[in-house]
Amino acid sequence: MTRKQKRLVIIGGGMSFIVAAVLLVMFAFGQSIAxxxxxxxxxxxxxxxxxxxxxxxxxxxxxxxxxxxxxxxxxxxxxxxxxxxxxxxxxxxxxxxxxxxxxxxxxxxxxxxxxxxxxxxxxxxxxxxxxxxxxxxxxxxxxxxxxxxxxxxxxxxxxxxxxxxxxxxx
Structure with a gap:
């Protein structure tokens, strides 16, 4: 794997983690909002x-x-x-x-x-x-x-x- 491909994998993995965390927080708040x-x-x-x-x-x-x-x-x-x-x-x-x-x-x-x-x-x-x-x-x-x-x-x-x-x- 080239350096450019490694960077893209790391950035893609980081973005996926952030999106998953935001979705989990939104789901948790959505359950408790009145x-x-x-x-x-x-x-x-x-x-x-x-x-x-x-x-x-x-x-x-x-x-x-x-x-x-x-x-x-x-x-x-x-x-x-x-x-x-x-x-x-x-x-x-x-x-x-x-x-x-x-x-x-x-x-x-x-x-x-x-x-x-x-x-x-x-x-x-x-x-x-x-x-x-x-x-x-x-x-x-x-x-x-x-x-x-x-x-x-x-x-x-x-x-x-x-x-x-x-x-x-x-």
Whole structure:
């Protein structure tokens, strides 16, 4: 083999290794990505049952219903659409009606509802995903503290809490 052929083999092998590594990383990230949706987005773009997503918006007034054990059902709304959510676990301390919330889980084909395995309670636009805060502001559902009445999706506290099925608070 000539020097030129050896160089081409080494370069070709190196490029093949890099391409394989990039494909493996993309595959690994593709399995763990949870896309973010608001209720109105789900009406326009349905999600297949079993696909992991994040659902964000406000907890609808009068929608929290406690079931057996630690099971809670509630509705997430963005002012345009509503999505029923079921969650089994310990809810964050800041979770309540009219509060911002981001849930992560999947749609259940049998119940046609969203089954969350984690709930993140939001109370301030500093912790709310920008697109959620912007859309809630556009619809007039968001008020900053100090603008008259109590904020619709904010409280004076300055931290976000979440919980998962283990009850651990983050």
């Amino acid at each position: 896309y973010f949706y608001m209720p109105a987005d789900l009406e326009k773009t349905p999600v297949n049952p079993g696909t992991r997503i994040r659902l964000g918006g406000l907890v609808a007034e009068g929608s929290i219903k406690r079931g057996e054990g630690r099971t809670v059902s509630f509705t997430v709304t963005d002012g345009e659409a509503n999505v029923p959510v079921s969650y089994t676990g310990i809810l964050p301390d800041l979770f309540r009606e009219g509060q911002g919330v981001v849930t992560e889980g999947m749609f259940d084909a049998a119940t046609h509802g969203f089954v969350a395995d984690s709930v993140l309670a939001k109370h301030d636009e500093n912790y709310m995903p920008k697109e959620v805060a912007d859309r809630l502001k556009d619809k007039g559902l968001w008020q900053h503290a100090g603008e008259g009445e109590e904020p619709a999706a904010a409280t004076p506290a300055a931290s976000a809490t979440s919980s998962d099925k283990t009850g651990a608070t983050r």
